[in-house]
Amino acid sequence: LAKTTQPISMDSYEGQEVNITCSHNNIATNDYITWYQQFPSQGPRFIIQGYKTKVTNEVASLFIPADRKSSTLSLPRVSLSDTAVYYCLVARGKIIFGKGTRLHILP
Amino acid sequence: EAGVVQSPRYKIIEKKQPVAFWCNPISGHNTLYWYRQNLGQGPELLIRYENEEAVDDSQLPKDRFSAERLKGVDSTLKIQPAELGDSAVYLCASSSRVRQSTDTQYFGPGTRLTVL
Known part of the structure; x- marks a missing residue:
């Protein structure tokens, strides 16, 4: 299994840049990394996907x-x-989605 | 382009009653997923279809859950009989799944099931 670890929650303020880190120590050569976003009462939504460097x-x-x-x-x-x-x-x-990171943006 | 459609959006039933959820995936998507999401948790995969074939149903509680995907398009997930612990949001997703490693799933809004 390709297990991932993320912070449970994060807070930030409007206008700031937010960085959420995910650990995936046993990632395999052919694995891509995909991020989804989920709002309350909605299904997850694809955000971005990458293999190496920067996307x-x-x-x-x-x-x-x-x-x-x-x-x-x-x-x-x-x-x-x-x-x-x-x-x-x-x-x-x-x-495996895991519990994800709850991001709370404050005014 | 229409997204993944699910119905009903909400369902309240008493325990031991049957319930069914319906999903219409994005046109052309050959792969269909059913997930269950409990409050505060991430989605948990129940079953994955490639066209009409269930290729991963290892997490589906087969004593009470069943699913079908006739003609490789729409799908129905059924619970019979429902238990209190089945209260959750049931999500359907679809993808074109050219490669597993780059599979991008498109989710429906889900069906919120409450079992009393």
Whole structure:
């Protein structure tokens, strides 16, 4: 199983950059790292996916160091609407979401 | 493009009663997933379909849960009989799943089940 570890919760303020780190020590060569966002009463929503170095889209950036044993989701200039649960997944074998990171953005 | 559709959105039943959830995936998506999400937890995979075939149902409690995906499109998840511990949100997701490692899932809004 490709197990991931994330902080249970984080708080930040509007306008700040938020970085959520995920640990995946037993990531395999062919594994990609995928992040999902979930708002209350909604299903998870795909944010970003990467394999190595850096990936950026209109929503976030994903930083993956050379050893790929961790990854960092970066949300630039967060707003109140970014308050959600963020899940890090390494897709191999069993699909395991874990408990995710509850991000709370304060005004 | 329409997203994943689920119905009903909410369901309240008494224990020992049967219940069924329906999912219509995104058009063209061959892979369909059913998850259960308990309060404060991440989604837990129950079953995954590749077209009509259930390729991973190891987490499905088969004594009371059943699922089907006729013609490889819509799917139904059934619980019979329901127990108090089945109260949760049941999520359906679909993907085109070209490769497992880059699979991107699109989720429906879920069905919130309350068993009294």
